[in-house]
Amino acid sequence: MPVSRLDAEDCGFPHFRIRSPHKDQTPKIFDFSSHYRAAEALKFGLSMQEPGFNIFVLGIDRAGRMTATLDYLNKAMEERAAPDDWVYLNNFSRTNRPRPYAMAAGDGHKLMTAMETLISHLREAFSSAFNAPAHLTDTQSQTEEARAQVREKFDALREYARERDLDVQENEKGVMIVALNEEGEPVSLDEIPKERRRKAEKSFEDVAEEARKTLLSTRDLEEQIADTLDSLRRDAAKVVLKPRIKKLRDKFTSPGLKAWFEALEKDILDNIDAFEEESDQPAIESGDGKIPETVDDRYAVNLLIDHSRDTHPDVVLEPSPSYDNLFGQIQYRPMGGGMHPHFSLIKPGALHRANGGVLVLRAESLLEHEDSWGYLKAALRDREIRIEETHKGGPPTAGAPEPRPIPLDLKVVIVGAPKFYYSFFSLDVDFRNHFRVKADIDADMPAAGRNISIYTGLLRESALSRSGIPVDNGAIRQLLGQAARWAGERDKLTAQIERVEDVGTEAGALAKTDGRDSIRAADVRRAIEERRHRNSRLEDKSHERVQRREILIDSYGSVAGQVNALTVLDYGDHAFGLPARVSARSYVGSLGVLNIERMVDMSGPLQQKSVMTIEGFLKSRFAQQFPLSFACNVTFEQNYGGIEGDSASMAELCAIISSIANIPMRQNIGVTGSMNQFGEAQPVGGISHKIEGFYRICADQGFTGDQGVIIPQPNAENVVLREEVVQAIRQGKFNIWTIEHINDAIELLSGMPSGDRADGQYPSESVYGKAMERLRQNDIILRDRYAYPPRGER
Numbered sequence: 001m002p003v004s005r006l007d008a009e010d011c012g013f014p015h016f017r018i019r020s021p022h023k024d025q026t027p028k029i030f031d032f033s034s035h036y037r038a039a040e041a042l043k044f045g046l047s048m049q050e051p052g053f054n055i056f057v058l059g060i061d062r063a064g065r066m067t068a069t070l071d072y073l074n075k076a077m078e079e080r081a082a083p084d085d086w087v088y089l090n091n092f093s094r095t096n097r098p099r100p101y102a103m104a105a106g107d108g109h110k111l112m113t114a115m116e117t118l119i120s121h122l123r124e125a126f127s128s129a130f131n132a133p134a135h136l137t138d139t140q141s142q143t144e145e146a147r148a149q150v151r152e153k154f155d156a157l158r159e160y161a162r163e164r165d166l167d168v169q170e171n172e173k174g175v176m177i178v179a180l181n182e183e184g185e186p187v188s189l190d191e192i193p194k195e196r197r198r199k200a201e202k203s204f205e206d207v208a209e210e211a212r213k214t215l216l217s218t219r220d221l222e223e224q225i226a227d228t229l230d231s232l233r234r235d236a237a238k239v240v241l242k243p244r245i246k247k248l249r250d251k252f253t254s255p256g257l258k259a260w261f262e263a264l265e266k267d268i269l270d271n272i273d274a275f276e277e278e279s280d281q282p283a284i285e286s287g288d289g290k291i292p293e294t295v296d297d298r299y300a301v302n303l304l305i306d307h308s309r310d311t312h313p314d315v316v317l318e319p320s321p322s323y324d325n326l327f328g329q330i331q332y333r334p335m336g337g338g339m340h341p342h343f344s345l346i347k348p349g350a351l352h353r354a355n356g357g358v359l360v361l362r363a364e365s366l367l368e369h370e371d372s373w374g375y376l377k378a379a380l381r382d383r384e385i386r387i388e389e390t391h392k393g394g395p396p397t398a399g400a401p402e403p404r405p406i407p408l409d410l411k412v413v414i415v416g417a418p419k420f421y422y423s424f425f426s427l428d429v430d431f432r433n434h435f436r437v438k439a440d441i442d443a444d445m446p447a448a449g450r451n452i453s454i455y456t457g458l459l460r461e462s463a464l465s466r467s468g469i470p471v472d473n474g475a476i477r478q479l480l481g482q483a484a485r486w487a488g489e490r491d492k493l494t495a496q497i498e499r500v501e502d503v504g505t506e507a508g509a510l511a512k513t514d515g516r517d518s519i520r521a522a523d524v525r526r527a528i529e530e531r532r533h534r535n536s537r538l539e540d541k542s543h544e545r546v547q548r549r550e551i552l553i554d555s556y557g558s559v560a561g562q563v564n565a566l567t568v569l570d571y572g573d574h575a576f577g578l579p580a581r582v583s584a585r586s587y588v589g590s591l592g593v594l595n596i597e598r599m600v601d602m603s604g605p606l607q608q609k610s611v612m613t614i615e616g617f618l619k620s621r622f623a624q625q626f627p628l629s630f631a632c633n634v635t636f637e638q639n640y641g642g643i644e645g646d647s648a649s650m651a652e653l654c655a656i657i658s659s660i661a662n663i664p665m666r667q668n669i670g671v672t673g674s675m676n677q678f679g680e681a682q683p684v685g686g687i688s689h690k691i692e693g694f695y696r697i698c699a700d701q702g703f704t705g706d707q708g709v710i711i712p713q714p715n716a717e718n719v720v721l722r723e724e725v726v727q728a729i730r731q732g733k734f735n736i737w738t739i740e741h742i743n744d745a746i747e748l749l750s751g752m753p754s755g756d757r758a759d760g761q762y763p764s765e766s767v768y769g770k771a772m773e774r775l776r777q778n779d780i781i782l783r784d785r786y787a788y789p790p791r792g793e794r
Helices: 033-047 065-077 107-130 133-162 194-251 257-270 323-327 350-354 363-368 370-382 418-423 429-434 449-467 473-487 497-513 521-535 537-547 605-622 649-661 687-701 713-718 723-730 742-750 767-784
Strands: 055-058 085-089 099-103 166-171 174-180 302-305 315-318 329-335 338-347 358-362 411-416 437-440 444-446 492-494 558-560 562-570 575-587 592-595 631-636 664-666 669-671 708-712 735-739
Touching: 033 055, 033 065, 033 411, 033 437, 033 444, 033 449, 055 065, 055 418, 065 315, 065 358, 065 411, 085 107, 085 338, 099 107, 099 257, 107 194, 107 302, 133 166, 133 194, 174 194, 194 257, 302 338, 302 350, 315 350, 323 350, 323 370, 350 358, 358 363, 363 370, 363 411, 363 418, 370 429, 449 473, 449 492, 449 497, 473 492, 473 497, 473 521, 492 497, 497 521, 537 562, 537 575, 537 687, 562 649, 562 687, 575 649, 575 687, 592 605, 605 649, 605 767, 631 649, 649 664, 649 669, 649 742, 649 767, 664 742, 669 687, 669 742, 687 708, 687 713, 687 723, 708 713, 708 742, 713 735, 735 742, 742 767
Parallel strands: 055 411, 055 437, 315 358, 358 411, 562 669, 592 631, 669 708, 708 735
Antiparallel strands: 085 099, 085 302, 166 174, 329 338, 444 492, 558 664, 562 575, 575 631
16 A cells, blocks of 8 residues: 655745735635634524524634624624614603603703703703792682681680680690689589589580681681692692693603603603702602602603714624623612612613614623523513613612513624533524524635735734734735644635734834834744743643653654554644553453553543454454454553543554564654554544654654654645755655555554455465464463363354
């Protein structure tokens, strides 16, 4: 089977043809082919008017998913008219249940100003009306007439009492009945003669009854005059109030406001006294909660949402979606020795501000406020925004406002990494009901003409805006090469353009420090190397331990049952390759391959699967005539943190066959690659880091010219190496071999033919032939020495 050697030109940064966008074109991230699917999904989601078609934008970090999404949404909203204003107004019949009203954009602010003007003017207008000569004359006339009637009734009561030698007197305690002597002077009953005393005593009850009737009649008169005076005040107030209310009603015609203006007029007339300017005037009782409030409070307009300066709906990004930030809150203020809520203190949340437009949330932030997630789903389900105090826990505040809900009409866009979408949101049934549109950003894109053109334009734009100096074509090629390295494919670019832009920014800082007026390729290479140096402390420590022989890895010699596998360590901000010694020790037995990592629970399911795949290959090659008669312990030496994945399965199989056949394997070649049960090499990840990790071992221990790595042939397109490694390949110091089958790896490592044949008749001087002979001897030992049953009876 063919074994190929990669040339230096096939391993370094790809050389892309620079294509800049047309000068009239503004490059946008959503124009990338990797983002185009997401852009179409956003367009579709925004066009759907039915509920439930909210959007989840998912893509890898630093792919511009938030920036691009916000740009797209803002552009889309520019084509729509501004949404309604929203105001909360007092519900005079139930003051703790304020009502929301929708008004055309700008009308909310006008209503608030008009109401402030109305209340201010009414104070003066009412005062003038009540002090007008005509009103004062009517009031005085009605008062004097009532007083005359009261005096007449009281005089008749006194006359009735005097006829019975009694009198009725008024004092601060009320009405008192007293006896009269012959001179008509008030005296006590003991001071008058017995005959007159008996007469007075008999008449006392009659006079008392008459006095009671008179007092009741007097009270009725007082109530009548009070009603009459109140009616006069209301009539005078109506003359002032009605034309002003009519003017407001004609000006503001939003649904529901006509009825509210009628209730406003009635409530003002019911509370005329509260408009008096004297400081000792009592405040109005608010109603349900009996919390005192001023005239300004009672007739305030709570302008919850003001779009007077907007020309289109808002795109609202809420960075911290707590309940209060999403749904708003009811604030409190000190009054009368306590803290009291009021409908004018209702504050809006992001849902109110985004109503009619788009609300954007970060997935990770929403997960940090899981209680808000439940309330948000309820709001989308019921299509209304409720502001509740219950979410805060504890007993409800007496008289606290319970605002009526506001209808909800918006699009919610959640932006996040795929892990959040697949591990949490997509598992929620309610989520699937409310977020039916998935805008999926690919992790990479073809390095084709249009993508390169957009990439180039964005990199130039970013470098100029951040660094203030342009970037030349050499630097652009270097940045595109780094984008290909991060994509892990020579003919693709990573969608993480923000990550590439950061490199350009760092290169720009270096260029300016050196006094240059443009960013060059050398600046980009230096920025990449400095970034690597900043983040590579753990890598350096690991290779230092190899140099000090604390970790045993050799890049020279040959050893039976030992192979250098290639692994990758990823710490988030830095990934690097580090070889791991795989050793195998075989002996007579029938247990097959014993994975030591599995036996001590240090391996994951994929690594365990790879060992079973190896056993399948071994049985297909060596157990067609007799059972697989061996036992072999396989392990990753000096592995203290566990292992996962199947990318070392070819290295493990080479070590096992080397141990069985007792044929040394070259230590100056590292091996990576997965395999199937047929022995076919399968591609693995992190290939460039793995190659560079073994290269560094060879460089530290000294080049011999025959060192290198074995990789699966499909991984050839994934190799994008640092210039240092490319130069070593060009100079013949380091090699990269690609293989298609495990037999190729065995032959490279052993220097012998594998001897693989379909009929299983392996040549004696081949690797498989020697392995077969060893296994045949094991089978004899097991049958004869350990009394295994004959083959035919097994």
